[in-house]
Amino acid sequence: MHFGETEIELALQSCIEHRYLDDQRYGEMLIRHGQDKGHGVQRIRQQMQQKGLAQDLIESLLAHCEVDWFELARATYLRKYSQWGECLPTPIVDAKDRSKRMRFLLYRGFSFDQVQYALEIHRESE
Template identity: 35%
Template sequence: MFRRSQLDSPQAIRRSAMDLLARREHSYAEMLRKLKQRGATSEQAEIELDRLQDDGLLSDERFCEAYVHARSQRGYGPQRLREELRQRGVAASLIEQVLGDACWDWPARAQETFNKRFPEGKASDPKDRAKQLRFMLYRGFGSEF
């Protein structure tokens, strides 16, 4: 864990933020939380994060697109992704913009996820059908699969 005194200068805060961004994209809110955990003050961290945004190194839009791409590849649907992104501090309008992009083809992804989990197809037994529906709802897809 970082000692509190490590992030007492703008250079140290920027270096820590760049280290985090080198691993993966982060949202502004995630970065702020992580920098504060490492000992930066809110004001200093916000100043450096604003600079990173101005330099094009930190982008909520880029984070949102990368997150949706990665999680949708693992079989998660728009409802679950919407909630996960909201918890990560992404603006609702940006979430809707990214999830609404036509390139995602959510019905096809829902069918793919369903077929992977249930290769035998839709169950005829109501109890098994309810199990399938719960799985799809947990994954963030509606009941329209």
């Protein structure tokens, strides 16, 4: 079955009017999804770029989202390195273990400052 250009244009216009095709809404969904998975702003930005969203839209969405990236980094860290039912992470054994934990958060897309903030929980618990 083939459709003419006019029919295709009308279908696309209808989808845009009903917000079925909406880059802003799609970008907001990507931010929420990334946040739920414990991803940082850099990883979410990269994913949005890979999905083809315009750079100015990406920056606008990230600037106006109400995510505390520092607290998300800490929550992600605690989810990964805490025992069941514990509110504190397992102790860092040595420098190698600390580096491994830092790499985990950096890979998730958090900045170095956010990673440092997440690891400060060890100092606070002493």
